[in-house]
Amino acid sequence: MTTEKRRAPAGAAVLRDEITTAIRRALMQELAAVGYGRLSIEAVARRAGVSKTAIYRRWSSKLDLVLEIVAAAAHGKLPALDTGTLRGDLALLFQAVAHALRHPLASQIIPDLLAEAARNPSIDATLRQVLHARQQEIGGRLVTRAVQRGELPADTELDAAIDLIVGPLYWRLAIARLPLTDGYLDNLVDSVAAGLGADSVLPRPRAAPMSG
Amino acid sequence: MTTEKRRAPAGAAVLRDEITTAIRRALMQELAAVGYGRLSIEAVARRAGVSKTAIYRRWSSKLDLVLEIVAAAAHGKLPALDTGTLRGDLALLFQAVAHALRHPLASQIIPDLLAEAARNPSIDATLRQVLHARQQEIGGRLVTRAVQRGELPADTELDAAIDLIVGPLYWRLAIARLPLTDGYLDNLVDSVAAGLGADSVLPRPRAAPMSG
């Protein structure tokens, strides 16, 4: 690299945020529409209404583009999640997950990338950072607190607990893609709490049919 | 169509089973390697060591090819699954699922196609026939018998039960892709049984820590 400092880009020679934003949005839409496998830079550029060059100036490759944008998008809100009871935490977590997976883009992009991760080490690594690690963190806090309160046995294994917590809801929303019927989440809280070995709480009455 | 009956193909003019088989195998491998999105007929032909024509003579399109072969492959063995207890049935089912998802091809193809199903109605319909319907059938039998034995409450909802049964194991094997540690399946049987609301059986001792 040259030691002399060039003058910093300025004026028209600076990346325009509006275009960057348009590319990000278009990428997510394309990813949802055709999946990572069929994703093409040209289609992203078309959808964003920009030129391919605009994309290549910002990201070096298709993989780079997807990784950066997906990672950034996943760095969103994570629930505070400290209601004081295991069931409360579970209920909050499930609502957050259900809300996230309701997003039509997310519900298509996430399973797609997770499948792609099985054959693409870079995607795998990124998803493990932004998804699995976060789950471990949230799940870990949830379980640890429940153990401290005496709601869960002390020898609860975190990995297995996470499978139990995330698996059913993910299956229903992302794989089977069945609707969430009234009371489903409430029942799920009970079931998962029981499955985790929650200290024999009285099984609450099955979710009462909603009045409305 | 002509009313006159042509002589039936014979001799060299009949589809050779060996080639059909080679195409089937190559398709599965390609599907696992690149996914449905990137799947190309040319690559399948190359891998099978046949010409594209050989494929087009047998299937009309890429979609047709995938649907027929995947459906046929999924029409495999399904466990008898009538051990007399809920836990026995669950244990058997989990072993069967774990065995199936251990197959490296299956563990890549299934999540890939499930993700693709979210945007391709034909794939969605096919998978619902060969996967979901079968799950409903197996899960239905399992739950029904457990209810009859008094092991599960009578108002158990089948859909929610299936989510609980399949979700955690699928998540671990196909999504998180973590190994099955010793005793994992045993613990999962307990957890899922408890989650289903199994009539307070004594929680079996947690899988004893392995000596190693």
Place this chain on the structure above:
DNA sequence: ACACGTCGGGACGCAACCGTACCGTCGTTG
């Protein structure tokens, strides 16, 4: 033994996409 007719294979035209090079444009900096 011959004719039949589909077989598998190679070649072709067409379309899409990749990544790059080039070009005129534009706002800031000195």
Place this chain on the structure above:
DNA sequence: CAACGACGGTACGGTTGCGTCCCGACGTGT
């Protein structure tokens, strides 16, 4: 106010895959 320099966009060659057509090869049925 003039020069700078990256901007966005178009155009390009190369690659890949699709779906089709034509060809000689081949084994069975007459």
